[in-house]
Amino acid sequence: MSSPHSHTAEEIQAWLTGHLAEILGVKAAEIDIRAPLDSYGLDSAQGMLLAAKAGKFLGFQLSPLLLWHYPTIESLSQRLAEESQASDSEVFEI
Template sequence: MKKYTVEEISNWIVRKLSVKLNLPTSAIRLDKDILDYGLDSMEALGMVGEIEALIGVEIPATSVWDYPTISQLAQFIHDEAPVI
């Protein structure tokens, strides 16, 4: 399993939001609350599941609420992911 950089994780989240919300990636800011883009609770939980699959580590379901911006969430994910 690869150890992703904070930038790679941020870019992955931006791409996911872009596709899910039909927005250009340039419209998504790293310092804006993810939920401010209009994700509902189920979509946010789905994103947590996709992140877990990406990094191979279970993270709290509340991660999107505990680390509300893309920058904060990416840093948390980076810190939680194992080095392999």
């Protein structure tokens, strides 16, 4: 059993940018990490999808509410990196 990998803010930022671009059908280069996510027209269903995919990527479940508390990719990725590092010892692989 391998230990869970904690991700840096940069890794999470790159992942979020890529997946947001995929969901919205735009190029990753068009995503501004400092722009509010809702400025891209992200609806609640897309937000839940992004949160679910991010949870799988990170190895822990995250609430879609985080997207509203941390409304930019930059702030969200920093928060998720903290959570990723803090939860390393709490995550169990099945």
